[in-house]
Amino acid sequence: MLAKRIIACLDIKNGRTVKGVNFENIRDAGDPVELGAFYAAAGIDELVFLDITATNEKRKTLADLAKKIAAVINIPFTVGGGVASIDDVRVLLQNGADKIAVNSAAFKNPELVSALAKEFGSQCIVVAIDTKQEANGEWYVYLNGGTVATKTTCLAWAQEAAKLGAGEILLTSMNHDGTKAGFALDITSAVSKAVAIPIIASGGGGTMAHFEDVFTKGAADAALAASIFHFKEIEVHALKSYLLDKGLPIRL
């Protein structure tokens, strides 16, 4: 049976992991390769490396990083952050990334999604959507790291992205991100039911029960978290054992 996936996200700036991480068992938690290898050994199902550097040197840095990760890590990983062209994606895939996340560039130029799917196959194209629920109750798409609002609903963009050939959707609720109060179950479930591609839920996971909820009530195919893993508030193996005990299909 296909397992529900637990994904750890590492934010990268200038080739280093950010969000102060503190691990006893690894030499250099600031090294994304070493931290990724630690999670892979701990039983995480996938890794996402998100580059938040804003420089022209970024493309090369990210490609070099992908290659180092691919050499060491024996599970699938996604790379993202400022990916805007077919060439960007080609370089990252050639350097060993399994999937590429595209966010603002895909929204601004939806044809990029279909072009990428045609060139490389849907299976490696993850459309990342940052969404925020506003006072009217509606969920809207936000761009550029959540700083720019749009008038497009999350559901409409998710459906279009799927139609254009996205292989998965990485859905981050800005209302929930960092709160540790639980994932955005309603919008996750709505998007999951509206599209026929897998949904990765992101933002708000703070307890093991939150992960159970996002798989059952939220109909997510995968759940992603960052700091709760980095700060060891939740250990990967304990989380997966918990979910398995709850009857969910989990790889242990």
Add this chain to the structure above:
Amino acid sequence: MNVAIVKYNAGNILSVTYALERLGVSAVVTDNVELLQKADRVIFPGVGEASTAMTYLKERNLYNVIKTLEQPVLGICLGMQLLCSFSEENNTPCLSVFDESVVSFLPNGTDKIPQVGWNTIGEYGSPLFNGLAPDAYCYFVHGYYAALGPDTIATTHYILPYSAALQKNNFYGVQFHPEKSAAVGEKILQNFLDIK
């Protein structure tokens, strides 16, 4: 051990090279006929689309070379599918090493297509799976599958039961990605290298 990886227009060959390096084996990525024929093991990897890949193989005479290899050969994902008789992906006649054909998952209203993620494999019928626990998890990414048939040496289930792996004579094929399947995948690759 001299391992050759077939070089063609398919994605993510680097990951296979690295996975072998982690097992202490340095592989050569090549479309050179002599190097492929002389290797102790040949790996035929691949992520991509069937008809484009078959056209490329035919144009470079790799079509006949691959079919007639005599050492252990391992097809991975698209590589396994190309070793089958036919693929529904753009109605592509394939290499016909395996008797099975490759068909598209049909939507059932609940399971998503393509299958992306970790699924269990079982009913092992080959030394390729020596030492694995029952229902070991492997990483799959695919929208087409090889049906069950006489060459099936492991099964899996997504929407319906189908072949997780095939074998005929010296040819092996796995639908999942051993190079991305953590310790289980490493064991399967090692078993392939250890085949007598």
